[in-house]
Amino acid sequence: MKVLVIGGGAAGFFAAINCATKYPNYQVDLFEKSSKLLSKVKVSGGGRCNLTHSCFEISRLVKNYPRGAKQLKKAFNSFMTSDTIEWFESRGVKTKTEPDGRMFPVTDNSQTIINCLVGQARQHNVNILTNCAVSQIVPDSREKKGFKVSTHEKNDIFYDKIIIATGGSPKLSGFNWLKDLGHEIVEPVPSLFTFNMPKNPITKLMGLSVNKSRVKIMGTKLNQEGPLLITHWGMSGPAVLKLSAWGARLLQEKQYQFSVQVSWVPEYNDEQLQDVLTDLKSQSPKKQMGNTNLLKLPARLWEFLLEKAQIPTQKICGELSKKDINRLINLLTNDVYEVNGKTTFKEEFVTCGGVSLGDVDFNTMESRKCPGIFFAGEVLNIDGVTGGFNFQAAWTTGYIAGTSII
Numbered sequence: 001m002k003v004l005v006i007g008g009g010a011a012g013f014f015a016a017i018n019c020a021t022k023y024p025n026y027q028v029d030l031f032e033k034s035s036k037l038l039s040k041v042k043v044s045g046g047g048r049c050n051l052t053h054s055c056f057e058i059s060r061l062v063k064n065y066p067r068g069a070k071q072l073k074k075a076f077n078s079f080m081t082s083d084t085i086e087w088f089e090s091r092g093v094k095t096k097t098e099p100d101g102r103m104f105p106v107t108d109n110s111q112t113i114i115n116c117l118v119g120q121a122r123q124h125n126v127n128i129l130t131n132c133a134v135s136q137i138v139p140d141s142r143e144k145k146g147f148k149v150s151t152h153e154k155n156d157i158f159y160d161k162i163i164i165a166t167g168g169s170p171k172l173s174g175f176n177w178l179k180d181l182g183h184e185i186v187e188p189v190p191s192l193f194t195f196n197m198p199k200n201p202i203t204k205l206m207g208l209s210v211n212k213s214r215v216k217i218m219g220t221k222l223n224q225e226g227p228l229l230i231t232h233w234g235m236s237g238p239a240v241l242k243l244s245a246w247g248a249r250l251l252q253e254k255q256y257q258f259s260v261q262v263s264w265v266p267e268y269n270d271e272q273l274q275d276v277l278t279d280l281k282s283q284s285p286k287k288q289m290g291n292t293n294l295l296k297l298p299a300r301l302w303e304f305l306l307e308k309a310q311i312p313t314q315k316i317c318g319e320l321s322k323k324d325i326n327r328l329i330n331l332l333t334n335d336v337y338e339v340n341g342k343t344t345f346k347e348e349f350v351t352c353g354g355v356s357l358g359d360v361d362f363n364t365m366e367s368r369k370c371p372g373i374f375f376a377g378e379v380l381n382i383d384g385v386t387g388g389f390n391f392q393a394a395w396t397t398g399y400i401a402g403t404s405i406i
Contacts, residue, residue, distance in 0.1 A: 001025075001026040001160050001161070002027045002029070002158070002159045003019055003027065003160065003161045003162070003163065003405055004029050004030075004031065004149060004162045005029070005030045005163045006030075006162065006163070006164050006165065007030075007031075007164065007166040007167060007377070008031075008032030008036075008037040008038065008128070009038060009040055009165060009167050009377065009378075009394070010038065010377065010394040010398070011167075011376040011394035011401075012030060012032070012163070012377070012398070013030070013118075013121060014117070014399055014402065015165055015399070015401045016126045017117065017121050017126065018398065018399050019401075019402035019403065019405055020121070020124035020126050022402070024124070024125075026405070028125070028126045028127065029126070029127045029128075029129065029159075030121065030126055030127065030128045030129070031129050031132040031133075031134060032129070032130045032132065033131070033133035034130065035130050035131050037128070037130065038117060040167075041110055041113055042111075044391070047109070048104045048109065049110035049112070049391075050102045050103065050104060050388040050391065051095070051103055051104065051395075052081050052084045052388045052391060052392045053081060053102060053387050053389055053392065054081070054097045054103055055101060056080070056081055058073055058076045058077070059073075061076060061081065061389075062076070064384050064385050064389045065382065065384045065389065066191070066246045066352065066383060066384075067357075068380065068381065068382030068383070068384075068393065071357050071362045071382070072393060074362045075362050075396050075400060078363075078396070081392055083395075084392060084396075088105075088113070091116055091120060093113065100227075100238070100387070101387065101388075133151060133152050134150070134151050134177070136150040136177060136180075137149055137150075137162060137177065145160070146159060146372065147159050147162055147372065147373075161374065161405050162372065162373050162374070163365075163402065163405075164374070164375050165401075167377060167379060168349065168350065168351035168353070168354060168383075169188055169351070169354075170188060170349065171188070172185065172187050172188065175188075175355070178379075181370045182369040182370055183355050183359050183369050184356035184358070185353075186352075186353045186354060186356055187353050188351040189248055189249055189351065189352055189353055190248065190342065190344050190349070190350070190351060191245045191248040191350045191352045191383045192241050192244055192245055192350040192383075193342040193343060194231065194235065194236035194240055194241070194244070194342065194344075195234045195235045195240055195337075195339040196234045196339060196342055197233070197234035197338065197340065198233070198234075198340055200234065201304075202304065202337065203232055204304075205230045205300050205304060206230055206231050206232040207230070207231075208298050209227060209229045209298075210227065210228045210237075210298065210301065212227065212265075212266060213225065213237075213262060213263060213266060215228065215235075215239045215243055215261070215262055215263075216260065216261040216262075217243065217251070217258055217259075218259040219259075220247070222243060222246055222250070223243070224238075224239045224240075224242040224243040225239060225266055226238040226242060227239060234339065234343075235260075235337070236343075238387070241385065241386040243260075245352075245383060246385070256339065257340055257341075259339065260337050262335045262336075262337065263333045263334065264301065264305070264333075265333065268295070268332070269333070273329045273333065276294055276295070277325045277328065277329070278325070280294060280320075281320050281325075284317050285318030287316065288313065289306055289313055289315045289317060290303060290306065290314060305328065309324065309327040309328045309331050311324050311327070311328060350383055351378065351383065352383045353381055354380050355379055355380050355381060356381060357380060357381050357382070360375055363400075363404075364400065364404035365397055365400045365401035365404060374401040374405070375397070375401065376394065376398040377394040377397055377398060378393075378394070382397075
């Protein structure tokens with residue numbers, strides 16, 4: 001049996017390794033169109049590789065997937081986050097969990113994951129070819145089983161089974177070769193991107209992060225809580241990235257021009273803030289407002305909000321007017337910013353869209369339209385929020401595809 005895995009990313013490697021491990025007598029080839037293997041693994045998590053998330057209940061885990069939750073619920077019964085941890089640790093990769101649930105190798109180095117995957121592939125005799133782009137797959141019409149594979153570099157090669165793990169594509173045309181095999185393609189649009197706010201004064205606070213915020217897309221029900229990072233182009237951080245994933249299609253329709261409402265203190269409502277500021281006025285009447293950060297916001301942000309509320313930092317608390325307090329409360333809970341554009345990072349590019357999930361049997365990851373073809377990873381219309389969820393979907397679908405070939 002000859003098996004071809006197309007794509008040298010996380011899902012492709014995991015599919016190839018698990019296929020070669022379960023079926024040691026099969027010939028397993030892995031083709032990667034570029035010169036680089038596991039490039040997203042390399043840059044993930046700032047070069048540390050956020051390989052999964054410490055969420056061990058399927059019902060909770062699937063809530064982190066804007067697209068594919070229903071199908072993954074079934075798939076996670078075959079290979080779950082706990083299986084990922086056990087798989088890597090049994091192969092010498094120790095992991096650690098950070099306070100927000102993200103999991104990394106204890107080395108804090110993505111090369112640890114790369115070395116493990118490449119080493120396992122070689123140990124199990126996976127034949128890896130780089131700079132080998134597949135241009136066409138043609139089902140064998142005579143035998144009605146197997147496929148003729150065309151590449152730019154080699155003559156046509158015959159394979160019995162094919163696992164496609166080519167990742168997402170920013171353009172619909174990137175899926176034409178899969179469309180030719182009869183698959184329905186959901187148009188790809190970016191997911192996981194930051195919000196651009198050109199020339200907005202808040203960008204002067206670049207590098208500043210807030211541990212907890214709530215960000216809402218105005219005019220919709222979409223909102224997310226979490227850390228927020230201010231950058232030189234606008235806003236990023238988990239709250240924004242998660243919001244971009246859930247709103248991926250809507251924001252594309254809006255051409256990335258919309259308004260967001262930020263609560264800098266989501267644990268407080270207006271009434272509670274009224275009490276806090278009224279108490280401050282009566283109990284510290286001679287204290288300057290710039291020195292009264294009771295809400296424990298970053299000092300630069302507190303000063304920025306005071307300035308925006310037209311309250312001088314040297315103003316003493318006892319002189320706060322009712323209007324001052326109301327303006328400040330409004331900014332703390334309902335600070336509005338105009339978004340004009342997005343920023344995606346090429347190396348970590350995530351799309352929603354791809355092969356329609358109805359075309360795939362998630363018990364095996366086999367195509368319903370073209371038997372003998374299997375799918376894994378982001379080539380499918382599956383995407384997760386930030387935090388290790390996209391890699392978990394890659395490990396899970398890769399594992400199922402690789403072990404279901406027979």
